[in-house]
Amino acid sequence: MNSIIFTILSISMVFGAILSIFSRNVVHSLLWAMVSFIAVSGIFLHLGATYNAIIQLLIYVGAIPILIAAAIMLTKSSDPNYNITRKVRLIYSIVGIIILCIILGEFISVNKDFYLSIHQCSVYVNSYSDIISIAKNIYENHFILLIEFGLGVLLTVIGVSHYEK
Amino acid sequence: MKSNVIYCLTTYNYQILSLIMFIIGLLGVILLKNFIKILISAEFIINGINILFISFSSYQPSDSYIGFTIVLFTTGISAVVLAIALYFLYILSKKRINTDTEELFNDNESMLNNNEELM
Amino acid sequence: MLENFYWIILIPLWLALIIISAKFAGYNLSKKNTVILSTLSTILTGLYSGYCCFYTFFHAPVESTFNFIKIGNLEFNLGIYIDSYSSIIGLTISVITFAVYIYSAFYMRDEKDLSRFYALLNIFNSTMLGFIFSPNLFQSFIFWELIGVASYLLIGYWYKKQQAANDAKRTFLIHILGDMCFLAGFIIVSYCVTDLTQAMELASLPFSELKIIVVTLYGATTPLLYTIVCLLFIVAALIKSAQFPANSWLINAMSAPTPVSALIHSSTLVLTGAFLLIRLFPMIAMDRFSVFIILCIGLITAIITSIAAMVQTNIKRILAYSTSSQIGLVFVSLGLYSPTVATVYLVAHACIKAMLFMCSGVAIKLNRDSQNIIFMGKLRECMPVVAICFIIGALSLSGIGFCGFNAKHMISDLFCFSCFNSILFGLISILTTFYIFRLYFIVFEGKNTSVFVGEPYKLTPLSYKLIYTSIIFLAVIAIGLSLILPAGKFCIIYLLNVLTIVLCYFLYNTNIKLKKIPVLYNIALNGFFINRIYYWGETIVYKYLCVTASFIDTYIIGGVEYFIKLSTILLSKIEHSLQTNNFQSYISYGVWTFILTIGAFISIYTFLMQTFGV
Numbered sequence: 001m002n003s004i005i006f007t008i009l010s011i012s013m014v015f016g017a018i019l020s021i022f023s024r025n026v027v028h029s030l031l032w033a034m035v036s037f038i039a040v041s042g043i044f045l046h047l048g049a050t051y052n053a054i055i056q057l058l059i060y061v062g063a064i065p066i067l068i069a070a071a072i073m074l075t076k077s078s079d080p081n082y083n084i085t086r087k088v089r090l091i092y093s094i095v096g097i098i099i100l101c102i103i104l105g106e107f108i109s110v111n112k113d114f115y116l117s118i119h120q121c122s123v124y125v126n127s128y129s130d131i132i133s134i135a136k137n138i139y140e141n142h143f144i145l146l147i148e149f150g151l152g153v154l155l156t157v158i159g160v161s162h163y164e165k
Numbered sequence: 166m167k168s169n170v171i172y173c174l175t176t177y178n179y180q181i182l183s184l185i186m187f188i189i190g191l192l193g194v195i196l197l198k199n200f201i202k203i204l205i206s207a208e209f210i211i212n213g214i215n216i217l218f219i220s221f222s223s224y225q226p227s228d229s230y231i232g233f234t235i236v237l238f239t240t241g242i243s244a245v246v247l248a249i250a251l252y253f254l255y256i257l258s259k260k261r262i263n264t265d266t267e268e269l270f271n272d273n274e275s276m277l278n279n280n281e282e283l284m
Numbered sequence: 285m286l287e288n289f290y291w292i293i294l295i296p297l298w299l300a301l302i303i304i305s306a307k308f309a310g311y312n313l314s315k316k317n318t319v320i321l322s323t324l325s326t327i328l329t330g331l332y333s334g335y336c337c338f339y340t341f342f343h344a345p346v347e348s349t350f351n352f353i354k355i356g357n358l359e360f361n362l363g364i365y366i367d368s369y370s371s372i373i374g375l376t377i378s379v380i381t382f383a384v385y386i387y388s389a390f391y392m393r394d395e396k397d398l399s400r401f402y403a404l405l406n407i408f409n410s411t412m413l414g415f416i417f418s419p420n421l422f423q424s425f426i427f428w429e430l431i432g433v434a435s436y437l438l439i440g441y442w443y444k445k446q447q448a449a450n451d452a453k454r455t456f457l458i459h460i461l462g463d464m465c466f467l468a469g470f471i472i473v474s475y476c477v478t479d480l481t482q483a484m485e486l487a488s489l490p491f492s493e494l495k496i497i498v499v500t501l502y503g504a505t506t507p508l509l510y511t512i513v514c515l516l517f518i519v520a521a522l523i524k525s526a527q528f529p530a531n532s533w534l535i536n537a538m539s540a541p542t543p544v545s546a547l548i549h550s551s552t553l554v555l556t557g558a559f560l561l562i563r564l565f566p567m568i569a570m571d572r573f574s575v576f577i578i579l580c581i582g583l584i585t586a587i588i589t590s591i592a593a594m595v596q597t598n599i600k601r602i603l604a605y606s607t608s609s610q611i612g613l614v615f616v617s618l619g620l621y622s623p624t625v626a627t628v629y630l631v632a633h634a635c636i637k638a639m640l641f642m643c644s645g646v647a648i649k650l651n652r653d654s655q656n657i658i659f660m661g662k663l664r665e666c667m668p669v670v671a672i673c674f675i676i677g678a679l680s681l682s683g684i685g686f687c688g689f690n691a692k693h694m695i696s697d698l699f700c701f702s703c704f705n706s707i708l709f710g711l712i713s714i715l716t717t718f719y720i721f722r723l724y725f726i727v728f729e730g731k732n733t734s735v736f737v738g739e740p741y742k743l744t745p746l747s748y749k750l751i752y753t754s755i756i757f758l759a760v761i762a763i764g765l766s767l768i769l770p771a772g773k774f775c776i777i778y779l780l781n782v783l784t785i786v787l788c789y790f791l792y793n794t795n796i797k798l799k800k801i802p803v804l805y806n807i808a809l810n811g812f813f814i815n816r817i818y819y820w821g822e823t824i825v826y827k828y829l830c831v832t833a834s835f836i837d838t839y840i841i842g843g844v845e846y847f848i849k850l851s852t853i854l855l856s857k858i859e860h861s862l863q864t865n866n867f868q869s870y871i872s873y874g875v876w877t878f879i880l881t882i883g884a885f886i887s888i889y890t891f892l893m894q895t896f897g898v
Contacts, residue, residue, distance in 0.1 A: 002174045010182050017189045017209050026201050033205045040212050043179075047223040049233050052240075056215075059244050064208065068201060071251040075258040133230045134237070142234060149238055153245050160249050163256065195872045203868075 005046055013039035030068055037061050051131045179220030186213030204250055211243040290348060290364035292332045293417055295325045297410035303403040318402045319389045323382055325406065329413060330378030336371035347419050347492050358478065358487035362426075365419035365491055369562060369627055373555065374416050376631045379761060380551045380638045381409050383754040387642050388543035390750035391649065401441060405547070408434040412552050416559065421470050422488035424560065428466060428524070431556060432459035435548055439540040451536040454822070458533045462523030466560075469516035473497070473567075476504040491563060498567045507571075514574035517564055518581075525557030527615060528585040531608045532815040538600040538655075542645035545600060550607050550641050551634035558614045558630055562623045569621060579619025583708055585612035588812050590715035594722065595808045598655045599644045602723055605811070606681070607637055609716065613695060616709075620698040625691075632691040632765055636677045639758040640720075643674040646751060647727050657723065661730025671728045673755045678724050680762060682717035682781050687765035693772025710777045717784040725792035 016036030020029040037060040044053035138146055186209055193206025215236045222232025299321055303313055313321075339346075349363030385405065392398055411434050415427035433456070440452030470489070477500045478487050489497055502510060521527075526534035537549050561568065561578065568574050586609045593605035610633045617625040646667065651660050664671040680688025692713065699706040743751075791798065810816060862873075 003172050006174055006178065010178075013182070014185055014189070017186060020205060020209075021189065021193045021197065021202065026199060029202050029205060033208065036209070037212065040216065043182075043216060044219055047179075047219050049219050049223065049236070052215075052219060052233050052236050055237060055240060059240055060208065060212070064244060064247055067248060067251055068204065071254055072201060074255055130230060130233065133228065134233050137230055137234050138237075145238065149241060153241070156245060156249060160252055163253070191875060195868045195875075197868075 002046075006043075009039045009042045009046065012036070013043070026072055027069070030065055030072075034061050034065055049130060051134055176220050176224050179216055183213045183217040183220070186210070186216065200254060204247055208243060208247065211239060215239060288348070289332060290417075292328055293364065293413040294410055295328055296322070296406040296413070299325050300403040300406035300410070303399045303406070307399055307403075312397055313399050315389070315393075315398045318399050319385060322402045322406055323385045326378050326382040326385060326409065329409075330375060330382060333371055333374035333378050336366045337368070337375055340366060340368045340371050345492060347490070349419050349490070352422075357484040359485050360422050360488045361420060361485075361490070362423050363419045364417045366417065367491070369559075369623075370416050372627060372631060373559060374413060376634050377409070377412055377416065377552055377555075380634055380758070381405075381547060383638060383642070383758050384543050384547040386750055386757075387546065387645070387754035388541075390747045390754075391543050391645055392541060393747070401541075404434065404437050404441065405544075408438060408548065408552075412556075415556060419492065420488040420490040421473070424563075425463075425466055425470055428520075428556065428560075429463050431553060432456060432463065432524075435459070435537075435553055438544045438548060439537050441541055441544065442539075445539070448539045451539045454818075455533040455537050458523060458530055458818075462520040462530075465516045465523070466520035469513050469520070472505075472509070472513050472516075473501055476501055480504040494564075494566050498570060501567065502570055511571050511573055514568045514571050515577065517560065517568070518574060518578060521557035521560045522581060523557070524560075525554045525611045525615070526608045527557075527581050527612060528588060529814070531585065531589060531605075532811070532818045534604045534608055535601060535811060535815055538598070538604050542600070542641060542648060545603075546638045546641035546645065549604065550637035554607055554611050555630055555634065558611060558618070558626060561615075561618055562626055565618065565623045575619055575621065577619075578615050579705075582612040582615030582617075582619055583705070583712075585609065586616065586712045587708065587715070590712055590719065592808045592811045593719040594715060595805055597657055599647065599657055599660075599723065599727070600641075600655050602657075602719060603637070603641055603644060606640075606716070606720065609712070610637070610681070613692075613712070617695050617698060622698055625694045625698060628694060628769065629691045632680070632687045632762075632769075635758050635761050635765065636680050636688060639673055639755055639762065640677040640681070642751070642755050642758070643670050643677070644727075646670050657726050657730075660727045662728070664728040669752055670755065673759045674724060674728060676759050676762060678720045680766075681720050682785075683713050684717075684778065684781050684785075685766075687762045687769060690766055690769035690772055694770070696772075696775075696777065710780065713777055714780055714784050717781045718788060721785050721788040722792055725788055729793050 013036050016032045016034075016039060020032035020036065023029045023032060037056065041053045041056040041061070044050075044056055190206045190209030190211075190213060193209065194203050197203050197206065218232040218235050218239075220232075222230055225232075303318065306313055345365065345367040347363065347365045349361035351359055352362045353360040385402070388401070388405070389398075392401055395401065408431070411427050411430040415424055415431060418424045418427060436452050436456040436459075439455055440449050442448045443452070474487055474489055477489065477497050478484060480500050480503065481496070486493060486497060486500075501513070505513070523530040534549055534554075538545060540549070568578070589605040589608040589612065593602045593609065596602045596605065610629075614626045614629050614633070617623075617629060647660055647663055647670075648655055650663070650666065676686055679685035680691075683689055683692035696706070696709060699709055807813070864870075
């Protein structure tokens with residue numbers, strides 16, 4: 001069972017990466033990259049890193065493609081001849097929403113008890129899941145890393161904001 | 166027929182997967198001409214490394230989740246770097262009204278001309 | 285007592301050094317002073333040698349040496365050795381040098397600066413005396429080489445003429461060959477002797493211990509090696525005395541001024557080879573084959589050079605061939621086991637040949653420096669004294685009169701055991717008579733009423749005095765020698781010689797047209813092509829040396845340069861190709877570097893762990 005999941009996810013990851021590189025259109029390459037990132041997230045989940053899986057989805061599928069798409073649009077780096085009609089767009093969006101609902105439903109069904117009773121929160125809070133261990137690790141052992149990370153990001157943003165030729 | 170072999174999923178499998186992702190990303194960085202595709206390939210590199218860290222820490226017998234924490238940081242760093250690179254791209258493209266592929270080649274040609282003058 | 289005056293030999297050398305240093309200081313000695321000082325030095329050495337002669341009649345040989353080098357236990361000494369041979373030849377050299385100095389004051393009077401000439405002559409004189417009076421083979425070798433150097437400097441006296449410079453160079457190169465043979469022989473003998481006897485004072489091979497040396501050498505070597513050593517010394521002597529395989533240098537050395545020819549290439553330099561063999565005669569006489577070789581070489585040289593001398597048109601060349609021929613006779617007498625006869629003939633020949641060269645020098649000067657006898661004639665009417673002296677010299681050279689008569693008959697007495705050799709000897713003397721009287725009749729009696737009978741080459745009274753002094757002095761010595769030496773007897777050869785004189789008179793003094801024998805004439809004129817062979821050999825060797833040198837230079841060294849050039853160009857092309865303007869290629873360089881270094885570290889680490897680690 002493990003190996004089947006691993007096989008499916010790894011093949012889709014590699015497939016996505018290769019297609020991302022070899023596609024002619026920049027936006028298509030971005031989309032295939034997103035597929036690859038979702039597969040990576042599945043791998044993380046399969047290995048028990050739930051928090052990392054979700055963060056991966058948030059950033060790599062939610063933030064970075066938007067950045068890149070914005071950059072593509074601003075620099076006009078690809079062929080802007082997208083002859084997608086309204087009808088096709090409508091169908092794609094409906095399909096997307098359905099998939100989103102399915103996933104959300106799954107989440108809810110798995111964590112049914114969590115959302116229904118509050119006093120059971122403490123049960124989940126007190127057990128040591130990976131999120132809590134990661135948090136403990138960071139805040140007890142590697143606190144400085146966190147501060148440095150933040151400072152680094154801040155400084156780069158400050159420096160970049162002065163970058164005007 | 167049932168087979169008596171049990172297939173174990175170890176760190177080796179994840180290492181090879183990481184290696185493949187890393188190489189794909191590296192080749193993309195080195196061989197591609199479109200700047201944005203290069204940036205995407207850089208993300209593949211980072212993801213490969215993330216898979217490696219996660220696999221190591223998930224196969225640890227003890228309760229040390231060090232790999233997971235490292236992955237958070239690398240992910241964050243890659244996002245920041247990508248943002249900065251795209252910002253540079255944006256600034257450069259404001260100066261020239263070309264696409265980013267021609268931008269790269271223009272850079273090369275201008276450098277070539279400079280070198281020829283020096284020679 | 286006598287040995288304390290050994291420094292007298294070095295007087296000419298000191299005089300030469302004084303002249304040279306004065307020249308460097310910018311002060312040139314005047315001609316008169318140089319001539320007077322040089323002749324005084326020769327008088328001193330002559331008196332010393334004369335006294336030595338007298339002394340050696342009554343006493344044993346005297347030796348006085350000092351240690352020059354001591355290598356380990358081997359002692360190499362220098363000094364003086366007064367023996368009958370050395371004193372007689374020393375006296376001869378001093379006498380002839382005296383005459384030549386006086387003569388060259390006349391001959392070289394057109395030169396502006398004679399001090400260099402006399403300095404070189406003095407150097408030559410002192411090296412010659414040093415060689416003659418040397419007590420051991422070591423000093424002989426040193427002065428042997430120095431004589432070669434001095435003769436090089438003198439032959440190339442007029443070095444601005446290309447011909448003279450070339451001839452001097454070729455002479456010196458041939459002499460060096462002989463020096464190498466001498467050195468090889470010396471080393472072999474010295475080593476064998478000191479090895480066997482362990483007496484380190486014999487390392488320089490003194491002549492006073494010659495018997496011990498010879499016996500030791502004979503015991504220490506195989507017969508083949510003994511023969512080889514003797515042959516090495518013979519080859520060295522042969523080269524120095526201008527015998528058969530190596531007589532071309534003497535012919536080429538005639539581009540020296542005539543006094544130099546008179547001194548060096550007739551009487552003194554060619555003595556050295558024969559003198560070496562006389563000194564080493566106890567050693568060479570032990571080996572029959574070497575003595576036989578000496579005899580053969582002497583005979584071959586005498587015949588070949590006599591034939592060649594019969595047809596030459598250059599006065600000095602005739603006399604040069606004549607010198608080779610007569611020294612060949614000296615070698616013949618050595619080959620018949622009599623060094624005393626060889627010494628006597630050397631002395632007689634030296635005086636005669638110097639006189640002949642001087643007379644020919646007068647003829648050359650009057651002919652306005654042309655040495656070609658075709659343009660000369662009737663000199664007897666001009667200068668009868670010169671003619672008389674020339675006749676004296678010619679008669680004695682051919683063995684008819686004066687001292688040559690005595691000396692030649694001493695040689696012919698040695699032939700009493702062999703019929704073939706005596707026939708050859710007769711032939712040689714007939715040829716000698718022929719060429720020398722041909723020369724006389726053409727130059728002194730000739731048909732050309734020539735160039736100089738009316739031409740005013742001014743001979744000042746001083747010149748006349750100088751010429752007559754030198755020539756008559758030598759003529760007197762020649763006559764005096766004839767009184768001292770034992771008289772010979774009249775025989776068939778004597779008659780044949782006289783007949784040859786008559787033949788020459790008829791051929792060259794009357795108006796007979798002479799035809800040239802086709803092939804033999806050319807061979808004789810070119811000196812049996814020995815000179816050509818040397819020249820050809822030199823050119824071929826030089827050409828091949830040049831070819832190999834140029835080959836090495838262009839292809840091997842040039843190949844290295846070309847390779848370096850190619851490699852730098854290649855490296856620069858590679859390096860230029862590395863500098864793409866593509867940042868992606870730079871990323872790939874970084875990746876490659878990283879992979880290779882990490883891989884290297886890992887592999888080395890694992891390898892070390894596997895071989896040495898725990």
